[in-house]
Amino acid sequence: MKKFACVSLIALSLALFGCAEQQQKVKSEDSVEVETQEQKAGTSAVKADVFEDGIDEGKFQQLLASFPATVPNKMATTSVPLTEMLHLLDIVPVGVPTSTNPIPADFDAVTRIGSPMAPDLEVISSLQTELIIGASSLQDSLDKALQGMNLQAAYLPTDSFEDLKLSFKVLGTYFGKEEKMNEVLKNIIEKEQELAKLAQGKELPSVMLVIGTSDDFMVMNDKSYLGSLVQQLGANNIAKSVLKTESTYSAINLEEIVVADPDMIFVLASGDHGANEDKFKQEVAKNSAWTQLSAYKNDKIYMLDYSIFGVTSITNVDTALTTIADYFLE
Known part of the structure; x- marks a missing residue:
């Protein structure tokens, strides 16, 4: 009889242990589920904060990949539109183009490196330039001009409205100026949307x-x-x-x-x-x-x-x- 009671007591203990374990398991699963939902909510919140700029992602990634892996300390540009973008992003190049078109006044002290199509190679070299950024439309001319120089070059499109937004995003992302970049792009997109509303109907x-x-x-x-x-x-x-x-x-x-x-x-x-x-x-x-x-x-x-x-x-x-x-x- 005592033996039977002992066995029953053991069985009851095991059952209670199993029940507790099962409850703990359910509780853990519920916690995981809650955590997953919280993570999802957090992810959704992050996604909601992502700025929708309408820029072609494929083109953006392709252009970004054309820049050197290591961001240079000294960079020059041969393009007036790109000079303007660098200024908006608070990036000061070591050289900017010589042009009749206006260069930001804050860059008055920055060295002029010659025309966009045929920059002065001696000046570029003297500035110890590591990267030169030019307009895609002039790539053939610039590539020829830069032959023989140990200098990396990257090119961005600047011919159209969409080109401006695309190239600005590339520069802002590459140089780690996303906050300023998004501020400018948001203003442009908001203006587009405002004018589109006015034109409706x-x-x-x-x-x-x-x-x-x-x-x-x-x-x-x-x-x-x-x-x-x-x-x-x-x-x-x-x-x-x-x-x-x-x-x-x-x-x-x-x-x-x-x-x-x-x-x-x-x-x-x-x-x-x-x-x-x-x-x-x-x-x-x-x-x-x-x-x-x-x-x-x-x-x-x-x-x-x-x-x-x-x-x-x-x-x-x-x-x-x-x-x-x-x-x-x-």
């Missing part, structure tokens, strides 16, 4: 973009900086939709333009760059076909400020977008 005009050169006037498609701004705002650029131009800049064919009959014409002309408003008026006077256009009849031909629209500029992009939108929505 409104029929935007068809436009033709003209640029004056030293020889003549040419039509610009969406690959140009001004064209990319028009595209961003959702208007119809006849160079793309009707004329089907492949090149960024194409010769003016007035017969085709009369058929396309744009609602507005934007003219980018500067005396410093070979053409001005008077020269455009002479161009119109030479050919009566201009007077057949709706834009001419309705007084919708606008001369644009070259300092705002002639050079890609991340600092001026807010003003550029707003100015064009004002014409569209007036």
